Amino acid sequence: MFSDSSLLPIIAILPFLGALVPGVMIRAGRTACASFTAIPTVLALVMLGTLAPGVMDGTVYRAEIVWLPQLGLSASFFLDGLGLLFAGMILGVGLLITLYARYYLSGEDPMGQFYTYLLLFQGAMLGIVLSDNILLLLIFWELTSLSSFLLIGYWKHLPEGRQGARMALTVTGAGGLAMIGGMLILGNVVGSYNLTDILAAGDQIRASDWYAPALILILLGAFTKSAQFPFHFWLPHAMAAPTPVSAYLHSATMVKAGVFLMARMWPALAGTDMWFYIVATVGLVTMVLGAVIALFKDDLKALLAFSTVSHLGLLTMLLGFGTPEAAIAAVFHIINHLTFKAALFMTAGIVDHEAHTRDIKRLGGLARLMPITATIGTVAALSMAGIPLFNGFLSKELMLHEAAHVTWYQNPWIVGALATLGSLFSVAYSLRFIFHVFGGPVRDDYPAKPHDPPFGLWAAPAFLCVFVVLIGVAPFLAQPVVRMAAEAVTGEELSFYFKIWHGVNTALLMSIAAIVGGVILLGLHRYLDRLWIAAPRPEAKTIFDGLIAGVVGWMRGITGWLHHGAISRYLAVFVVATLVVGVAAFLGGEMGQQTRALTPIPPVAPLGWLLLVVATVLVVVHHRSRFRALVLIGVIGLMISLGFVFLSAPDLALTQISVETVTILLLLLALHFLPKETPVESSGGRRFGDAAIAIAAGVAVAGLAYAFMTRDFNSISDFHLANSKSGGGGTNVVNVILVDFRGYDTYGEIIVLGIAGLAIFALMESLLAGPAGRRLRNADYTLDRSKDRHPLMMVVATRVMLPIAMMVGIFIFLRGHNQPGGGFVAGLVFSIALLMQYMASGFAWTTRRQRLEYHALIGFGVVIAGLTGVGSWFAGRPFLTSSFGYFEFPPIEEFELATAMLFDLGVFLCVLGAVMLMLFGLSRLARHAGETVNKEPMEYDPSNAVAAATTRERR
């Protein structure tokens, strides 16, 4: 059934879908590109509009797409008053920015990219305000950091742009990380990640021991995003972005995300002393500090950036007060700030665009040259100053009223006084914006001759100015929206009326003081500016860069110590760390009782054990003479195979012994090219240390293995034993597990093996093409070699053995399902049989007789195994379900055929192909090393010798 709520996910996803379009549409021209960017925004706005009346009536729309309900993970959205206000602002301003950017960006800027980033960002912001699940909210939160990084660094050629983008990402990203921690704590305290549940559990959260850490972590996220002191410094540096970005991100959206979050979490977190002292104080400090710095900034955008910092501080402070009245003021100011600040940013952009400078000291007198822009800028700036009849005045009055009634640490006037001071500076820099840019005489030294821009550029700020004036003159128009959002913030019914004239009260007096003081301050600006420039002050960027360099240096030190290019050091660290973790786990836990009696030791076992241990010790002692070590490794492998036979694992024994053979062959081939001896390189002390690490690891593993073997635990193995015959049709349970129960695993493993084979082949190809190939071709030879590389006896013996070996392989393959054997072992046996031919009869002779490429074998293997699995779909069962039946062929007795056997064939082919490809690759190296190839299977043909002898005799 279609309900209104189901629009929510669509609204959230629309910008992301839309983001795909501009990159393509840019080929159709800039206007088309902008139009297509506007479409998803307009659609989302329309959908939001259909939901708006319901929200105004107090309905909260919810939509949930369940994903992992067990973990509380679902894509759930909800829309209440606050969400509607923000979503409307994000989409509405987004639309205006789309229009503005169309005319602002020059022909050289890649506009398609810009609109794609813009829509990505818009989608991320919408996601934040619509999310009902805090984990989902976190994802969107991080997405805003990422997409704003792209937008701020949009002018990639400007170093300030790149640095500003990095700084913004670092600061907001770090805050986001902190917030993840806070949100997870919050979710744990409440037992749900649903925002609705969390907001309803405010008392529980505030009473929890975890309230303080959760609050601090979440506030870190909000403060960094909303550029609160001491994290405010990234915002001015982000002004290197194109002006449309600044107007969007830094007036209406991104920086408001932190404010939004504080407003959203208000019912859950606000109302404690801790909240008040942290939030209100930080807000107050930020407000005053931002306003003071803004007055002394000559760059128009820097002025506006610090003014934004100041106004965000104001909002934060209001939310920090924790009273419903303050929340109303905050919501009202969010709307007002959006209208005048976005308009001001756009005005600054127009000035920059037309006069080619944003330096206030180089501007002035623009009112005559660009009257439209000047009007827009003046209206918006007056509102920012808080002059009556503009909307900024109304919310500033409310703020001052609240500030005047707050007691901060038993001091009833400090907050009010500082708020007035902030407003005073706010008036000063607003008026400076008006008089120093538009006022004064017309100059003749502008970098470009300024004039009013085309309609497209001033339409958006003019539209916003309409709201500035409309709300300023008739505040009751904004009342329903503010009430709706404020009720959503506080969660209680509110009744209030906005009026322009409240009579002469404290707030009005404070306002008048601020305006008068601001005008005086502006008059003194010239002198104060000199003082300001002369005064020493901390430069945020230097501090930040130093901090980053310090952290990087520190981390580099740690990394360099752990892993400084020597893999032996790294492995030692790894082993020791694993040991420490294991020992810690062992000491922290409790060991169960030994429940199994020891298996008796048969007389022959100690002998095998002795051989194995002695061989191990000898490998370690003699590892420098490499051939000897290889022989000894072979002994170990053999002993392990025997151990498998002895301990009821015939399949493993078969596999181990055939793998052992090919491994030794492989290593022998490799050793052909490597030095035969390992030089002594490490000092005695180092060897002693390594030995200590090794022995500790050995003792730990031995202890673990012993503990494991002497204790019982439940496993799922009985299932396999019970169903092997009835379900899988085979009596060799190990093989049935491989090809049936865990066929998917096996399928993956043969693919891995095949990839390993192909990787080796590719590596060899590139090696031979590079310097290694040249070096090989010019290699010297030091050892004498046998005159008879392919002795007759061996050639004959291997040829006789080939069919027998194949027979054994086929036999092992066929019996695999019921008796020890199977595709893995058969593949290895076949490889050994073929390798023997290579060794005995030579490379060229064998290759000539090879009809099938090994790559193809791997491919066939994987395809056959895969198709067998797919085949079970046609029988209506899941992938790789095997089926089997019994057939009777007259000469043989009853015979079982299972699809598993086909799968095993795939395994067989893949193993064969991979193993052969690996060894084949190695033997190819030899040919490049200049080794001659025998044309005949035997270089030394005794019959020739006999013939020669006979000839000699005759002579």
Place this chain on the structure above:
Amino acid sequence: MEILVATAVGALTAGGVYLILRLRAFAVILGMAMLSYAVNVFLFSTGRLAINAAPILTGYEAGDYSGYTDPLPQALVLTAIVISFGMTAVLVMFSLGAYLEAGDDRIDMDGPDTLPDGEAEVTDGAEDAAHLTIEIEPKESGA
């Protein structure tokens, strides 16, 4: 029997760890091979030891499986053995390639600043690189 298996695993682990801490690729390959043995036997032993109890069903009797050892670790180890072969092969090929490209088979990076203290006696790899010697049979026999 458990003691024998456990100590054998321990010995293989210790030998393997010692060898992977050496400075030459070949020793590391040997060490990895020994570690693979150790891990495989360890995994196998998690199914506990049993003699004459191979998981090959004989009587198809239902319900009583006490006569068979645990088949699951065996199946896992079987593929692990084959995969560890593949791993060894790739490792061998890497070290061979590195040897042929660089002229020595040391596994650590060059440069005095990257070498840990107390290992000053490392031979100069550049010398080897200039003149690669493969000790294989000469091109043509003396004839």
